[in-house]
Amino acid sequence: MPRPAATARGRRAACGIAAVALGVVVVASLAFGARDLSLAELWGGLTRTDPIAAAVVWEQRLPRTVVGLLAGAGLAVAGVLMQTLTRNPLADPRIFGVASGAGLGVVIGLNVLGLTGIGEYVWLGIAGALAAGVLGYAVSTVAARTTGGGPATYALCGAAIDASLSAVVYAVLATDVQSFDQYRFWAVGSLAGRGADIAAGMAPFLLAGLALAFLAARGLDGLQLGEAAAAGLGHRVGLTRAAAAVTVALLTGAAVAAAGPVGFIGLAIPHLARWAVGAGHRTQLAMSLLLGPAMLLAADVIGRVIVPGEAPAGIICAVIGAPILIALVRRARTVTA
Numbered sequence: 001m002p003r004p005a006a007t008a009r010g011r012r013a014a015c016g017i018a019a020v021a022l023g024v025v026v027v028a029s030l031a032f033g034a035r036d037l038s039l040a041e042l043w044g045g046l047t048r049t050d051p052i053a054a055a056v057v058w059e060q061r062l063p064r065t066v067v068g069l070l071a072g073a074g075l076a077v078a079g080v081l082m083q084t085l086t087r088n089p090l091a092d093p094r095i096f097g098v099a100s101g102a103g104l105g106v107v108i109g110l111n112v113l114g115l116t117g118i119g120e121y122v123w124l125g126i127a128g129a130l131a132a133g134v135l136g137y138a139v140s141t142v143a144a145r146t147t148g149g150g151p152a153t154y155a156l157c158g159a160a161i162d163a164s165l166s167a168v169v170y171a172v173l174a175t176d177v178q179s180f181d182q183y184r185f186w187a188v189g190s191l192a193g194r195g196a197d198i199a200a201g202m203a204p205f206l207l208a209g210l211a212l213a214f215l216a217a218r219g220l221d222g223l224q225l226g227e228a229a230a231a232g233l234g235h236r237v238g239l240t241r242a243a244a245a246v247t248v249a250l251l252t253g254a255a256v257a258a259a260g261p262v263g264f265i266g267l268a269i270p271h272l273a274r275w276a277v278g279a280g281h282r283t284q285l286a287m288s289l290l291l292g293p294a295m296l297l298a299a300d301v302i303g304r305v306i307v308p309g310e311a312p313a314g315i316i317c318a319v320i321g322a323p324i325l326i327a328l329v330r331r332a333r334t335v336t337a
Helices: 008-031 039-046 051-086 098-112 118-147 152-173 177-187 196-215 217-223 227-232 237-259 265-277 281-305 313-336
Strands: none
Touching (some): 008 039, 008 265, 051 196, 098 118, 098 152, 118 152, 196 217, 196 237, 217 237, 265 313, 281 313
16 A cells, blocks of 8 residues: 555645644643533633633643644654754754753753743743754764764764753752752653743744744755755755754754653654655645644643543653654565565
8 A cells, every 4th residue: 555645645635634633632632631621611611601611721721732732843843854954764853952951941940040930941941952952053063074974973963962961950950859850840741731821932933943944845855865966956055954953943942941852753753744745845844743733732631631640741752652653664664675
């Protein structure tokens, strides 16, 4: 059986199915929780004709759902860019130390400035992620030019910066038990307690990153053929790499600062998107915009409904993401055999 990407009709059908799936998950995210709402109650809450349901929907679940939509889209799109930028199918958005930079910003807010609410330190997380992303790309670029290394140089330098920043984070936390407990709640990756202020704070960064990603899509199509081929086709390789790196920092920084370092979305979703719609970056990005939020919100709903006491979305993403990635790898081996 050919994969959906084999025909334009198949690609449209795949996008339609993904959009419907996302819509279903959004409704489930608004309806299910400590107090389940029927469809009639949900509608009454959205239209504010049912005061009790309106309080649940507008004050708790809608902001949480919006954060999930934005964070899932950001991580998935950043994963597509990162895998093309490094030409490494195992790369995820946390390369370049972006996630660790966000963690360092959060720790500074908790330990140095004494901030306690996520709405207060999310800005420091975004700033730390952007600073780490710029530093990681700069160091990787210099190393690649000096040594003549290829895309692997970016991954190696990013991993080194990530490890270094992580060491600083845990060195600071080792001296403050209270900050460590607060950091642990953020680091596991969750949408719980995310309010409208978090959604409003992360939205400008994510929207800017998504716009840059689509603008860079044509250049990324050339870059995945190799730098020499891309330059021969008239693409500005350096500009494309820089734009992709800044975009990854924007998307990952905002998503990680708001929802924590949720794993597997940036790793698994790009593979699923490529299988569904092919190698073209515009279609990959469009599909990732649907699949990433769907996966994160589905994990959040499962954690709320199935697991007693509500399991964080980051843990559920790892549980459901690993089988998806394994299945895609096995399918790829079957096709190429």
